[in-house]
Amino acid sequence: MSDKLYKILLFAAALIMPIVCGGVLYALVTDAYDAFEHFGFFKFLTSSEWSYTEGAEQYGALPFITGTLMTTMLALLFCIPFSLPVALFVGEYFKGTRVASVLSTVTDLLAGIPSIIYGLWGFYTLRPLIMALDISPQGSGILTASLVLAIMIVPYAASLSAEFIKMVPNDLKEGAYSLGATRAEVIRRVVFPVAGSGIFSSYVLAIGRALGETMTVTMLIGNTNNIPDSITSTGNSMASIIANQFGEADDLRLSSLIAIGLILFLITAFINMIGKIMIKRARIA
């Protein structure tokens, strides 16, 4: 009897997750419907107008999609040269040592720092530096946001890749050493190829994190609604435009913001799904 009750309770609790997910999707779709109906789905995606002059309202998501993709890709680019060495350090060179465990703890600690703190650091330390170096006059912009975003995703990419690097069988490494290979050659020809798909999927998941990161980006990207024409110019990401404008928006503008939210949700879900599938495959192989 109690076993049956337990089962029912467990089942009910587990059911909450899909219900929440479905609910979010449903709410996003119904609230975004107005915008898609008014502008057309495809037009909404490709229009770069964002003007709320009454009577001539025009909303399009392209500047923000571009802003999100630019910051994410740049962040990934900056992240790789820092996360890969950390992963190699923890997963290969100092595998199993005290130094490695300290380093990986510190790396994981970085992942737990609230994004507002990264934002403040970016605003008061990095932004003046960028101005002082004459990289851009206003300091904030795509580049500034990407740099801080990169620091934020390093821990994810590094600790996941380290796991896959650790999993490379010793048999293979010893086999390579026995043929006279140096450590660098073993890493290049054996460790990286074998752990490759796992490392790649770590970066896919890191991208998933970067896509939706809101607070830091909102504080640093400059918040202009045009398509950024260079990496030093200002812009807005999909998350930052919503964070900036949801309070004052209503009707069509609110619906457009929610539509952007829906697109962001779908892109993020898609990227995360690909990452997860790849990780599963990498683990099996």
Add this chain to the structure above:
Amino acid sequence: MEPVTPILEFNKTCVSYTKQTMAVKYVSAAIDRNSITAIMGPSGCGKSTLLRAVNLMHSLYPNIRVDGEILLNGENILSMEPIDVRRRVGMVFQRPAPFPTMSIYDNVLSGYALNGIRLSKTEKDETVERCLKSVALWDEVKDVLNKKGTFLSGGQQQRLCIARALAMKPDILLMDEPTSALDPIATAHIEELMQELQKEVTILIVTHNMGQAMRISSKSMFMYLGELVEYGDTAMMFSNPSDERTRAYLTGKMG
């Protein structure tokens, strides 16, 4: 007549994992050129440890110490660069482990790739064909050279690993229980192969299988608790061991 330098000579070789315990204790023995020498003994007797020391595998693990001398053609390998030693001393491990991201063709040539040695297309083709032929794998795989080595059966994979070691033209081939993960037919194949190979390379093999030692080796070492108890002619050792411990092991009273 001038005395011939043995191809490999252990001189009071000791290996220790910790300061207190020695896994291999003062082993001294000279290995004959172009022969098969078997190292036997119960689990944990130090036979694999001794074998791995010849390829300086211990230098990958900072806590392992090797003392004494191991002479390769009269030169002490313990004071040589591990990379130079390993290019001259091939090794085949217990579990066949071809590189999973490389084709059969590239697996054979992996020693060259790993060492950054460039070969011309003809040299590559010749090396692959010669090595696969010498491990009797050529006929089975010559049409699928671009497939991944991991698609092969366990015995074929192990022969591929032997070919990979032979491609570097080593002076010595170390084999660490190369057939323990294989079925009897694949094992017979590998044993036959070793008989062929001893014409070109000196083989030192660790084996758990007394029958295997008897079938293939001309000389045998028996190790127990890190010591080399007996070393001599295989047929002699099996028929009339000089040490009581060897006799106990060979008659199955100790294992």
